[in-house]
Amino acid sequence: RADERQAQVRQWAADWLTSIVREALAERNVHEADRRLGLLCTRLSDRCTEERLEELAQEVDALRAELEQERADARQARIAEREREQIQRRLQPIQERIAFGDRRLREALKNSRSTVRSTNLAEQAMRSYRSAWQSAQELERKFPDNEELASEIAAIGMQLQERAVRASLHAANALTLQSDFRGAMRWVDEVAALDPDNADAKELRRTIQIASAAAGGWGWGWDFGQGPR
Secondary structure (H helix, E strand, O other), rough: HHHHHHHHHHHHHHHHHHHHHHHHHOOOOOHHHHHHHHHHHHHHHHOOOHHHHHHHHHHHHHHHHHHHHHHHHHHHHHOHHHHHHHOOOHHHHHHHHHHHHHHHHHHHHOOOHHHHHHHHHHHHHHHHHHHHHHHHHHHHHOOOHHHHHHHHHHHHHHHHHHHHHHHHHHHHHHHHHOOOOOHHHHHHHHHHOOOOHHHHHHHHHHHHHHHHHOOOOOOOEOOOOOOOO
């Protein structure tokens, strides 16, 4: 039967993507592992158990944390121990907000089959990342002459940008599956503001445009690209 063959193909694709994620992890290529995991969660979540998605998300986050720690160790090796401890204390509340956001994003990936819950969790992750960045900026303004602290905050900014892109793409994909094309496009715009050249966001924008056109416009009195009726 056609539906059985389709299910077999989708299962093969899910297994293949899983193997690609694990290969990328083995090569310590966190960007590729994260990208493939995103595809698995948003396109083939029905062919994966929540346990598998959670396990993969944890492995990707563990590699990301390991690589970030290696870079942080290299930066901090140049700083005196007393000053390093002081910087770490000041950054701890920010790191805790980032960790909270990471947990929410892992939950979002795990719950990809439940698009509404998954979207809500991704939005919670984004709020936590935004809060972390606001606190980091406030800390930098408080100590404008501390070059070592500024270096750590710059690194945190890069980490938060990457995480915000991941959360926004996941929310956009989940909302697309809900046929909430306007909401999905808002999240794509969020990615574009953070990373204008992001290929995944550009591809998703095209997908939303096609899906919206097939559905007869936005469904709120708008047709895409034609303005209000």
